[in-house]
Structure formats: C-alpha cells, structure tokens
Amino acid sequence: MTAxxxxxxxxxxxxxxxxxxxxxxxxxxxxxxxVVYPVFMMKVMCFALFACAFNLLIGFGGLLSFGHxxxxxxxxxxxxxxxxxxxxxxxxxxxxxxxxxxLLGVLTGLLAIRRQGIYFAMITLALAQMVFFxxxxxxxxxxxxxxxxxxxxxxxxxxDLNQPLAMYGFVLAIFLGGFLLIYRIxxxxxxxxxxxxxxxxxxAISLGYDVDRYKLLAFxxxxxxxxxxxxxxxxxxxxxxxxxxxxxxxxxVVLMTLLGGLGTIFGPVxxxxxxxxxxxxxxxxxxxxxxxxxxxxVVCVLAFRxxxxxxxxxxxxxxx
Amino acid sequence: MFGIPTQALFGQLLIGLINGxxxxxxxxxxxxxxxxxxxxxxxxxxQYMLGAFAAYFLLNKLGVGYWWSLLxxxxxxxxxxxxxxxxxxxxxxxxxxxxxxxxxFGLALIIQGTFRHEFGxxxxxxxxxxxxxxxxxxxxxxxxxxxxxxIVASLAICLGTWFVIERTKLGAYLRAATxxxxxxxxxxxxxxxxxxxxxxxxxxxxxxxxxxxxxxxxVSPQMGSDLIIVVFAVVVIGGMGSILGSIVxxxxxxxxxxLTKVFYPEASNTVIFIIMAIVLLIKxxxxxxxxx
Numbered sequence: 001m002t003a004x005x006x007x008x009x010x011x012x013x014x015x016x017x018x019x020x021x022x023x024x025x026x027x028x029x030x031x032x033x034x035v036v037y038p039v040f041m042m043k044v045m046c047f048a049l050f051a052c053a054f055n056l057l058i059g060f061g062g063l064l065s066f067g068h069x070x071x072x073x074x075x076x077x078x079x080x081x082x083x084x085x086x087x088x089x090x091x092x093x094x095x096x097x098x099x100x101x102x103l104l105g106v107l108t109g110l111l112a113i114r115r116q117g118i119y120f121a122m123i124t125l126a127l128a129q130m131v132f133f134x135x136x137x138x139x140x141x142x143x144x145x146x147x148x149x150x151x152x153x154x155x156x157x158x159x160d161l162n163q164p165l166a167m168y169g170f171v172l173a174i175f176l177g178g179f180l181l182i183y184r185i186x187x188x189x190x191x192x193x194x195x196x197x198x199x200x201x202x203x204a205i206s207l208g209y210d211v212d213r214y215k216l217l218a219f220x221x222x223x224x225x226x227x228x229x230x231x232x233x234x235x236x237x238x239x240x241x242x243x244x245x246x247x248x249x250x251x252x253v254v255l256m257t258l259l260g261g262l263g264t265i266f267g268p269v270x271x272x273x274x275x276x277x278x279x280x281x282x283x284x285x286x287x288x289x290x291x292x293x294x295x296x297x298v299v300c301v302l303a304f305r306x307x308x309x310x311x312x313x314x315x316x317x318x319x320x
Numbered sequence: 321m322f323g324i325p326t327q328a329l330f331g332q333l334l335i336g337l338i339n340g341x342x343x344x345x346x347x348x349x350x351x352x353x354x355x356x357x358x359x360x361x362x363x364x365x366x367q368y369m370l371g372a373f374a375a376y377f378l379l380n381k382l383g384v385g386y387w388w389s390l391l392x393x394x395x396x397x398x399x400x401x402x403x404x405x406x407x408x409x410x411x412x413x414x415x416x417x418x419x420x421x422x423x424x425f426g427l428a429l430i431i432q433g434t435f436r437h438e439f440g441x442x443x444x445x446x447x448x449x450x451x452x453x454x455x456x457x458x459x460x461x462x463x464x465x466x467x468x469x470x471i472v473a474s475l476a477i478c479l480g481t482w483f484v485i486e487r488t489k490l491g492a493y494l495r496a497a498t499x500x501x502x503x504x505x506x507x508x509x510x511x512x513x514x515x516x517x518x519x520x521x522x523x524x525x526x527x528x529x530x531x532x533x534x535x536x537x538x539v540s541p542q543m544g545s546d547l548i549i550v551v552f553a554v555v556v557i558g559g560m561g562s563i564l565g566s567i568v569x570x571x572x573x574x575x576x577x578x579l580t581k582v583f584y585p586e587a588s589n590t591v592i593f594i595i596m597a598i599v600l601l602i603k604x605x606x607x608x609x610x611x612x
Contacts (some may be wrong), residue, residue, distance in 0.1 A: 064418045064421070066421075111597050111600045111601070114600050114601075114604040115556070115600070115604055115605075117417060117418065118354075118358075118360045118417055118418065118421060119556060121360070121418065121421055122360065122552040122553075122555065122556055123556055123596070123600065125549055125552060126549060126550075126552055126553040126556065126592075126593050126596055127593060127596075127597070129546075129549045129550075129553075129593060130590045130593035130594070133589040133590050133593075134590065136589075137586065137589075247545075247549060251425060251429070254422065254425075258422065286436075286437065287433045287434075287436040287437035288433065288437060289433070290429045290430075290432065290433035290436070291429065291430050291433035291434055291437070293426070293429050293433075294426040294427060294428070294429030294430030294431075294433060295426070295430060296426070297422060297423065297425060297426025297427075297429065298408070298423060298426040298427060298430070300422075301412070301419050301422050301423040301426065302408060302411060302412075302423070305415075305419070
C-alpha cells in the first residue's frame with residue numbers, strides 16, 4: 001500500500017522559491033480585481049482558504065475528512081447570525097465564527113480520530129450529515145431560505161465594508177493570513193511530526209509522540225481555518241445557507257484539493273481557482289456540473305494523482 | 321402503551337423494520353465488497369438508484385414485470401459494476417485505499433448527475449406487483465403484504481449471503497482471500513476473478529434493494545445519495561468485521577429509528593448518527609468489529 005504521493009520532501013534551504021511563489025501569488029490576487037469581478041475573486045479566495053485548510057489535514061496529516069462542509073457551514077451561520085441579529089462588527093463576527101468552528105472541530109475530532117483511513121472518512125461524513133440535519137431544523141438558520149441580507153458592517157467600526165475595495169482588502173488579508181499560517185504550520189516541527197505520523201504511525205508512536213493529540217490538533221486547526229473561510233464567505237455574499245453545510249460541499253473541497261495537488265502548498269489555491277471558474281461558466285447547465293465534477297474526480301484518481309501543482313513541481317523538481 | 325396509540329407504535333416499528341431491511345441489504349453489500357477489495361464503495365447509493373430505475377424502465381418500456389426485474393436488474397447493474405471494477409478499480413489496488421473512495425465518489429456524482437439531468441429531481445411512480453397488493457389485519461395492526469414481503473425477502477437474502485460466506489467452500493475461499501490474497505492465489509485460485517465477481521455481487525445486492533424500494537419510495541435520482549450516508553453510519557456502528565453483524569445492525573438501527581419517530585420525532589433524522597457517536601466512544605471498532 002503506497003501512501004498519498006508526496007511531491008516534495010521539505011528541505012529548509014530549498015524554501016526560498018516557495019517564498020518567492022507566495023509573493024507572486026499575493027501580487028496576482030492583489031491585482032486581479034483590475035481584470036476580473038472582485039466578488040468572483042473573493043469567492044475564489046474563500047474557497048482557496050477552505051481548500052488549504054482541508055489540505056492541511058489530508059496532505060500533511062493523511063486524514064481524509066469527508067465532512068469539512070460542517071465547519072464551513074457552521075461558521076457561515078454563526079458569522080451571519082452574529083452580524084445580523086447581534087450586530088457584531090465584521091472582524092468580531094468572523095472571529096466568533098472561527099471559534100465556533102474550532103469548538104465543533106474539537107467535538108467531532110475527538111470522535112473521528114478514534115478510527116483511521118476509510119472509517120475516518122465515513123465518520124466525518126456521517127457527523128457532517130448530522131450537523132446538516134440540525135441546521136435544516138434549527139429555527140435560527142431559517143431552513144431552506146438561509147440567513148439573508150447579512151450586513152457587511154464597518155471593520156473595527158471605522159471602515160465601511162460595503163465599499164467593494166475595502167471588502168476586497170479584508171478578504172485578501174484573511175486569505176493571505178490563513179495561507180501564511182498554514183505554510184508556517186506545515187514547516188514547523190509540529191508539521192514535521194504530522195508528516196511522520198502520516199508516513200508511519202506506529203513508528204511515530206514508538207518514538208514517543210502522542211499521535212492522537214497531534215491528530216486532534218491538526219483536525220481542530222483545519223476546522224478553524226475552514227471556519228475562517230466560511231465566516232468570511234457569509235459576509236462576502238451576505239448570505240448563509242444550507243448549501244455550505246451539505247455533503248456535496250464536502251465533496252467539492254476534496255475535488256479542489258485533489259485537482260490542485262494533495263499535499264502541495266499551492267495546489268488547493270489552484271484547484272479552487274479552476275473549480276470556481278468552471279462552475280461559474282457551467283452554472284446554466286444545472287445537473288451537468290456534478291457530472292463534470294465526477295469526471296474530474298475519476299480522471300484525477302486514475303491518471304492525474306499529483307494534481308496540477310504537483311505535476312508542475314514534479315517537472316521543475318522543486319516543491320511547490 | 322406509554323400514552324402512544326399501539327397502532328402508531330407498531331406502524332412506526334414496521335417502517336423501522338422496512339428501513340432496516342434496506343440498511344441491512346446495503347451495508348451487507350458494502351461489507352462484502354470491503355472485505356475483499358478494501359474499498360468503501362461510495363457508488364453503492366447510485367447503484368441502488370440504478371436498480372430502481374432499471375425496474376422502472378423494464379416495466380414502462382419493455383413491459384417486464386416486478387418479479388423478472390428482481391432478477392434482471394441486479395444482474396444488469398452487477399455487470400456494470402464488473403466493468404467498473406475491471407476498468408477502473410483494478411488499477412487502484414496497489415494505492416492508498418482512499419483513492420478507491422474518491423473514485424467511487426466521482427462515479428456516484430456522474431451517475432446521479434446524469435439521471436438528474438434526464439429525469440429531474442421529482443420521483444417517478446412504480447406500481448406494486450398485483451400479487452402483493454392489499455394486506456392483512458393482524459389484530460393489533462394492519463400489515464400491507466408488500467411490506468411483509470420486503471422484510472422477508474431481505475432477511476432471506478441476508479441470511480443466504482451469510483450462509484454462503486460463512487458455511488460453504490466458496491465462502492471459505494473468499495474469507496481466505498480476505499486474509500491473504502497472495503497465498504490463496506498460490507493455491508491456484510483465480511483471486512482477481514473472485515474480486516471481480518465479489519464486487520459484481522455486492523453491486524447486485526444494492527440493485528436488488530433498489531428494485532424492492534421502487535414500489536415503496538419514489539424512483540428518483542436522489543434516492544440513494546442521502547441513504548448511503550446513513551448506511552455508512554450503520555457500517556461504522558456495526559463494524560465491518562462480520563457479515564452477521566452488519567445484518568443485525570441494519571435491522572436494529574432501523575427499529576431504533578422507528579421508535580425515535582414515535583417518541584421524539586425531532587431527532588429521527590439524527591438518531592443514527594448519535595448512536596454512531598456513542599458507539600465510537602464506547603467501542604471504537606464497532607459493535608461487531610475487531611480493531612486491526
């Protein structure tokens with residue numbers, strides 16, 4: 001049984017080009033609204049952060065969660081409710097939403113890490129379905145309608161986020177902040193231990209690492225960052241709905257990460273750009289969207305397991 | 321009884337048993353496939369839906385009735401399953417098992433998306449076979465004949481499968497190949513063919529369940545997608561170590577779900593997942609499972 005392919009082995013002296021690539025990426029996202037719709041780019045950034053958070057778990061911890069929509073959805077509802085009903089300022093609403101996702105991450109993580117591999121995927125999927133049914137019935141989510149007309153509010157009570165440029169800056173800052181945090185986590189001693197657990201769990205245990213604690217921490221970090229994305233997304237679209245908590249959303253984030261490249265730094269971002277763009281163009285086609293997604297899944301698994309960025313990194317012989 | 325009318329109580333218990341029949345059939349198929357292929361077949365829900373649609377087409381396009389459908393649909397869908405196994409799954413056995421999950425998830429999206437595009441989300445009606453229309457009064461409740469048939473047929477198929485796997489020579493080969501495929505192959509048994517037929521059989525079980533479900537639930541492209549998640553929870557509760565375990569868990573969970581509908585309807589959607597969480601806390605390997 002071969003593990004999920006690792007396109008790179010991190011070596012600190014080879015990280016310079018990664019930092020350069022991060023700068024390039026930041027500049028692209030900074031200048032993008034000159035060419036494409038800002039709202040579209042904000043959607044891309046929310047999904048990119050979501051996918052990066054997911055990738056932290058599968059790409060570096062080897063844990064495939066099939067229920068990450070529960071964190072995106074939960075944070076979306078919490079952020080929307082806090083901003084609309086309680087009148088939180090946007091930064092507090094997003095923070096509060098992230099905290100809620102972390103809490104949910106602790107609760108579900110404690111259950112899910114009790115099993116590995118395929119079971120882990122099934123358990124996270126089932127727990128996410130439970131959370132989905134809860135939101136379907138809970139009164140504050142307004143069921144099928146969702147929480148609509150969420151005010152973007154004033155950042156720190158000063159900057160009006162209804163101005164497109166201000167909102168763009170806010171989302172960009174959150175996305176880059178989350179991305180850098182994940183980059184830092186991956187290259188930290190903690191990240192190295194995670195990779196050791198992914199490669200050989202029994203050996204990590206025999207070396208004295210408390211494997212379950214590392215897994216739980218990785219799960220909670222991933223959940224929190226997914227929550228950060230979800231909370232921001234609710235403010236961008238001024239809407240929190242059941243779609244974000246549905247299992248198909250969990251599948252979509254798997255798809256983005258797989259297509260971009262599991263276990264790469266930039267893969268999830270590339271995957272999010274491709275999938276969100278594709279859905280933008282295919283949105284009139286209705287059910288065909290899920291067929292196209294399915295085809296991408298099948299092709300990626302059968303013939304393209306490194307993903308877009310993984311292939312580029314392989315060709316360049318440099319980790320990306 | 322407990323302030324609940326007995327009619328309602330037994331009615332919900334019956335629905336629980338019916339749902340349990342489907343949980344048992346589907347989780348049995350998943351367990352059989354997992355045992356030999358080490359793959360969780362995410363396409364199972366879509367294949368269950370294909371079974372129901374096959375019955376629908378056979379009746380409305382070709383005039384083939386329910387009883388023949390019960391035979392033809394599983395064979396046809398099983399054949400599609402075999403093609404999937406040969407063309408796609410067989411390439412993944414040397415890789416991480418998670419890829420099998422991702423591939424079958426993608427296939428489920430393709431199948432369900434195609435059918436949703438062709439038939440919309442609304443359900444299509446499938447009429448009950450003439451022989452099973454009506455029902456009988458048992459004194460404490462009214463038992464529709466078709467529902468009685470579903471329970472009996474599902475029990476028979478489940479126990480038959482259990483018998484074949486646990487008590488026959490063919491089953492012994494299967495169990496041996498689950499433990500150590502290389503060794504079994506070295507004894508001259510064609511393991512790849514066995515794997516192929518096992519997948520076909522598991523898929524056939526799903527299609528069989530789909531045909532049986534057609535007269536009860538509406539035939540719709542979505543009928544399998546939420547069900548499969550519940551069945552995953554059933555599989556986690558039972559653990560995939562034993563065939564009998566997955567049958568018992570399927571029916572048991574169905575009954576508990578039925579009881580919840582009587583006593584606390586708000587939780588009827590979530591009760592299975594709550595049971596799963598409790599089982600994970602107490603016995604992580606599942607009620608009948610062994611931790612590997």
